[in-house]
Amino acid sequence: MTSPADPPNGAGASGPGLKLLAVTACPTGIAHTYMAAEKLAQAADSLGHSMKVETQGSIGAENVLSDNDVSQADGIIIAADKDVDRSRFIGKRVLVVGVADGIHRPERLIEQVRNAPVYQGDGHETERGAAASAASGGGKGRSVTYKALMNGVSYMIPFVVVGGLLIAVSLALGGDTTSKGIVIPDDSFWKTVNDIGSIGFELMIPALSGYIAYAIADRPALVPGMVGGWIAAHGELYDSEAGAGFIGAIVTGFLAGYLVLWIKRVKVPKFVQPIMPIIVIPIVATSALGLFFIYVLGEPISWVFERLTDWLGGLTGTSAALLGIILGLMIAFDMGGPVNKTAFLFGAGLVSKNPEVMGACAAAIPVPPLGQGLATLLRRRMFDDQERETGLAALFMGFFGITEGAIPFAAARPARVIPANMLGGAVAGAIAGVASVEDNVPHGGPIVAVLGAVGGVPMFFVAVVVGTAVTALVTIALMSVGGGAQGADADVAEAAEAAEAVSLAPSPTGAPVLAGVGSGGGTGAASGATEASAASGAAAASDATAPETVSVPAAEPRGGGKAEAAPEAVEAAPEAGDQVLSGYLTEQTVNERLAADGKDAAIREMAELLAATGKVADTAELVRAAFAREDQGTTGLGEEIAIPHAKTDAVTAPVVGFARSPEGIEWGAPDGTKARLVFMIAVPEAAAGDEHLRILALLSRKLMSAEFRERLLGAADVGAILRVLGEIE
Secondary structure, eight states: OOOTTSOOTTTTTTSOOOEEEEEEEOSSSSHHHHHHHHHHHHHHHHTTOEEEEEEEOSSOEESOOOHHHHHHOSEEEEEESSOOOOGGGTTSBEEEEOHHHHHHOHHHHHHHGGGOOBEEETTEEOSTTHHHHHHHTTTTTSOHHHHHHHHHHHHHHHHHHHHHHHHHHHHHHHOEEETTEEEOOTTSHHHHHHHHHHHHHHHHHHHHHHHHHHHHHOGGGHHHHHHHHHHHHOGGGGTOSSOOHHHHHHHHHHHHHHHHHHHHTSOOOTTTGGGIIIIIHHHHHHHHHHHHIIIIIHHHHHHHHHHHHHHHHHHTTSOHHHHHHHHHHHHHHHSSSHHHHHHHHHHHHTTTTOHHHHHHHHHHTTHHHHHHHHHHHHTGGGSOHHHHHHHHHHHHHHHTTOGGGGHHHHHHSHHHHHHHHHHHHHHHHHHHHHTTOEEOSSOOSHHHHHTTOEESHHHHHHHHHHHHHHHHHHHHHHHHTTTSSOOSSHHHHHHHHHHHHHSSSSSOTTOOOOSSOOOTTOOSOOOTTSOBOSSSSOBOOSOTTSOOOOOOOOOOOOOSOHHHHHHHHHHHSOOTTSOBTTTTBOGGGEESSOOOOSHHHHHHHHHHHHHTTTOBSOHHHHHHHHHHHHHHSOOEEETTEEOOEEEOTTBSSOEEEEEEEEEEEOOOOTTOOOEEEEEEEEEOGGGIIIIIHHHHHHHHHHTTOHHHHHHHHHOOSHHHHHHHHTTOO
16 A cells, blocks of 8 residues: 555656655754755755755754645655754655765665655654664664763753852852851842752753653653652652762653653544643653652662661771772762762761761762863863863862762763762772861862861862872773774763764764764753864854754755856856955965975965965964864865864954865875865854854855866866855855
């Protein structure tokens, strides 16, 4: 039986071509978004099909698909590494793959979309075509588990940062050191600020859980996930003195997501279907998950809390170093969870009798956030922009003894971050225990020493510094296992999938590294000045979920051959003296032949070329900034293209240079080709937001045309080069 979604018999073979649609999107929405769009359009044209491609990304949507487009479509390809709304495609065959597949396998995707599953809404697909979806690599690039976890982490980060910083500021400016800890008077303005921060902190666990569930099963899973996270964070609901913390939130998030998916598969009468996603599913899933956690999971958590407390009590009077190690391990394990709270409350209960126990806790408390923050400073290339910003906030929170500042890192990479945190905490606790460091208030972090509540201040700081260094170095070492984003265990494999999704080659090994990818679903906090790379992989990840408005025209049909296309291009192109790429590339910034035979020398030569415009205030600094970008990952795109770039105030205005190298320069490209076409982009910090993105987007799309690259290589002189480049608009 033929499905209404099936294309006409013979379409794409001897009959008429298919009417296809596509949506491309990557977390940054610049390079890969347009590369995939261009490749899909070219492949469809070569196979005799028509295709309209909508591009989504960092600032808006281009070439948006209309209802009429969808109604007439024979199939839809979604090549994306972020969530794309599929509700408008109900009843159509939808093939979902990673954006890298759109770049590297466009012809295969077009063939496979004929047998793709029919999308029925709310994540349902018809059974027919399910095998085709699996065979196509749908969803390839990042596992569902990884994407869900990163989605939750990215939405949690603003709560951690805002809540943590408000608490830290209020403690610093309004707190008094008392026997009960650092206390803010109830009638103080800073008590109100602290309360607001505490609300943010309380919401971070439900946000983590809710958006993990949302990424798995869409909107119906959001409420069950958030309510489950709230229950996990509040131990009093299941007779525990401590909640399950972020680990409990991860558990409830996945439970909620997959529970909702299971409920969606239940066959119900048609008259019930409209209320399923807004009433039935949320109520049933929330009730089931909440009751399950309270009556099934809650009891073991409470039991663990009580047994750990009794066990620690039995250790009193043993070796100070051993007790310090154990307390440090517990403090750093779940950062606010039952294990952490057990150690903290144990130390706090002995403040008046044995302050050395609290001293070991106080030294270990700041180590996880300080260590993770230090790691983002020592190896910036290993972390994306969002993580580096979170790292700065973690340093601040660590100073004020807010261990939860490290939770975003632990949630994203538990197999690497938690062991590193525990090792550093154990070292700090051991040093503080051996040195008999005392803490006379139930609080931790350097702030208590600054406020005079610590006895043995020098050794306290030695413990904190050494523990922080151990955590940072172990984190970096574990992240470097197997080549940074690769490794044998599942945690490292997930990072490799993330690298693959933003690289230009199917394998992440040696691929360009994105300098600014937000994880997963994005935070909603845009940063217009974050760096982005279109063609090389360093991109400005302002907001991974926001659509993109970079003005790039839709892909043109390519039915004509070279002989017919060339005269039109020449006729429409600017004269040799005209400016191209919005005036940023001129005759002054074109070099027909690079003298350099190596990447470093080529970058220096390109910087000198840009300096001839008078827009470079400090050539040496421009070179340094370009080298720093290369340290983050190669800007060799492949296809014999390299686009070194820098965001620096060494230039006074945006400027673009272009040069050719007939022999090619080894640039570390993922496909192994040497760079023969080299563009250099330099943008001042203040103008980096829109201009950097726009230039990169324009270049990345046009350079996907092999015919365009050939004409650029074959242009006879500077004037001819400018005429070819003038087609980029």
